Amino acid sequence: MRKSEPKVPEIVTRCAHWGVEEHRYQGHAVFAELLGAESVGGLTALSVLGRRANEELLHVLDDIGVALSLADPRIWPLKLTQLIASYGATMLPAALGWLTLEDARIGPWACQRTADLLVDFSKRLGDDLHDPERVAAVVQDYLRQHQFVWGFGTPYRQRDERLVAFTRAIEQRGRHRLRFWGCVCAVAPVVEAQRKTAPNVSLGVSAALLDAGVAPTKIGPLVASLMHHMFVANALDSAARVENPMRVLQSEHVVFKGRSPRLSPRRSAAAGSGMVANVSGEANPERV
Amino acid sequence: MQRPSPIDDVVASKLCARVVDPGDPRRIHGYDVDADLAAHYGFTDLVLLSLTGELPTAEARAATDCAMIAVSAASVADASVHAAVLARLCGARASALTTVAAAGLAEQSTFELRSGRELLSWLDEPRSPLREHFCARSDEERRRASALTASLPGCCKSMPILEHHPNHDAIVVALFHSAGIRRLDKLEALFTLARLPCALAEAFAEKQTNFGRYPINLPRFRYAEE
Numbered sequence: 001m002r003k004s005e006p007k008v009p010e011i012v013t014r015c016a017h018w019g020v021e022e023h024r025y026q027g028h029a030v031f032a033e034l035l036g037a038e039s040v041g042g043l044t045a046l047s048v049l050g051r052r053a054n055e056e057l058l059h060v061l062d063d064i065g066v067a068l069s070l071a072d073p074r075i076w077p078l079k080l081t082q083l084i085a086s087y088g089a090t091m092l093p094a095a096l097g098w099l100t101l102e103d104a105r106i107g108p109w110a111c112q113r114t115a116d117l118l119v120d121f122s123k124r125l126g127d128d129l130h131d132p133e134r135v136a137a138v139v140q141d142y143l144r145q146h147q148f149v150w151g152f153g154t155p156y157r158q159r160d161e162r163l164v165a166f167t168r169a170i171e172q173r174g175r176h177r178l179r180f181w182g183c184v185c186a187v188a189p190v191v192e193a194q195r196k197t198a199p200n201v202s203l204g205v206s207a208a209l210l211d212a213g214v215a216p217t218k219i220g221p222l223v224a225s226l227m228h229h230m231f232v233a234n235a236l237d238s239a240a241r242v243e244n245p246m247r248v249l250q251s252e253h254v255v256f257k258g259r260s261p262r263l264s265p266r267r268s269a270a271a272g273s274g275m276v277a278n279v280s281g282e283a284n285p286e287r288v
Numbered sequence: 289m290q291r292p293s294p295i296d297d298v299v300a301s302k303l304c305a306r307v308v309d310p311g312d313p314r315r316i317h318g319y320d321v322d323a324d325l326a327a328h329y330g331f332t333d334l335v336l337l338s339l340t341g342e343l344p345t346a347e348a349r350a351a352t353d354c355a356m357i358a359v360s361a362a363s364v365a366d367a368s369v370h371a372a373v374l375a376r377l378c379g380a381r382a383s384a385l386t387t388v389a390a391a392g393l394a395e396q397s398t399f400e401l402r403s404g405r406e407l408l409s410w411l412d413e414p415r416s417p418l419r420e421h422f423c424a425r426s427d428e429e430r431r432r433a434s435a436l437t438a439s440l441p442g443c444c445k446s447m448p449i450l451e452h453h454p455n456h457d458a459i460v461v462a463l464f465h466s467a468g469i470r471r472l473d474k475l476e477a478l479f480t481l482a483r484l485p486c487a488l489a490e491a492f493a494e495k496q497t498n499f500g501r502y503p504i505n506l507p508r509f510r511y512a513e514e
Contacts, residue, residue: 074505080378083368083374087367087398096371096388096392100385101378103384104380247366247399248365
């Protein structure tokens with residue numbers, strides 16, 4: 001084969017390289033360094049953060065992945081996956097549910113926005129984290145300026161059981177003494193008392209990741225990567241049903257609140273002239 | 289340092305464009321987009337030109353218009369549209385919502401047209417009786433087929449399939465077939481394209497984070513371990 005004439009644009013990538021006998025991934029030799037030494041969770045961290053996770057971060061990631069495993073098919077993004085999988089495919093429905101997470105108001109990007117909030121509170125509080133009066137003043141100042149507070153709200157229940165369980169895991173690892181977890185412990189009771197809304201798991205997840213040195217901008221993709229298993233499980237579950245009532249809901253389960261039945265001007269005109277209504281013909285007579 | 293790779297010496301040949309000439313002016317199958325198509329043709333002409341390579345006849349355009357509209361009304365009862373509404377509810381990006389709607393509709397089309405290849409073959413040579421699967425069997429199916437038949441453009445009223453009491457979707461496939469669409473993948477794409485406006489509109493009509501008014505228990509799931 002001959003080399004092509006025009007110069008092909010060159011792009012620098014740190015992502016990966018297909019080598020001879022050995023491949024590179026995010027700066028590491030796949031066989032010599034990663035094979036036998038790295039877990040799937042570690043690869044996830046490497047993929048998002050561009051660096052290998054230490055043991056403490058790996059434990060946190062495992063805890064997050066498990067604590068977030070609320071995979072009930074009635075939960076909106078997972079139900080989305082169930083709906084599309086009702087036609088029989090598996091990976092596409094899983095991917096569709098997953099892709100709705102980006103920038104969404106619930107899920108991983110809520111964790112990311114919550115992390116931004118915690119960083120903000122941490123800066124405002126400085127060394128006053130254990131000064132209840134100062135914390136109350138800072139939080140109340142924030143609440144005066146913001147109607148909505150990320151990290152709070154527990155639909156259909158009083159407490160987020162995921163946060164309760166995740167807190168236990170973090171405490172068992174001794175990570176509740178770290179800066180951002182401490183920030184949560186200081187701030188959350190004040191917000192809850194003021195707004196009458198309980199903290200949710202995104203508050204704990206974002207604090208744990210910030211304490212592990214994860215930048216807020218990486219938290220959305222990282223948490224989303226830890227939730228992929230739930231979409232796969234729901235896709236496989238739905239696709240396996242031969243008769244799937246999700247495919248088409250029966251009419252008694254749908255209420256129509258749009259416009260009342262009406263005639264188009266063209267059909268009205270055709271009816272008035274005794275012609276048979278024909279949208280195509282009437283729309284562009286010269287084309288038919 | 290450049291690391292060696294077994295694909296380094298593969299010739300970086302050119303990517304092949306077969307439909308749209310990316311030069312200036314842009315052309316679709318040879319026709320100037322701005323100076324010619326935009327001035328003299330409609331969207332249906334463009335769709336058929338893109339998929340078949342030729343501008344349609346007036347009859348093909350009329351058949352396609354009729355088919356696209358006849359198949360367009362995907363409702364929230366359909367899993368595809370329901371999924372798009374859920375994407376909106378979750379506050380997904382507009383691009384993600386559009387992707388969910390399009391991909392969901394594509395899955396729906398693939399599912400609904402799983403016997404489409406057989407029907408296309410029959411339409412190529414409509415000599416044998418039409419299989420019952422493609423015929424209107426219930427009163428509801430007969431009513432829908434009859435309403436669509438009454439609205440067919442004049443050029444399509446003599447399609448051979450009409451003698452076999454086809455159901456609504458078989459008539460739609462026949463219309464597309466008469467317009468030169470003979471491949472199942474293109475048929476699925478047209479079903480998807482036709483339904484996209486309604487699916488997107490239904491999703492856009494939903495309010496973001498309107499979780500409180502969404503029927504979370506429809507359908508009802510029962511968890512069982514065995």
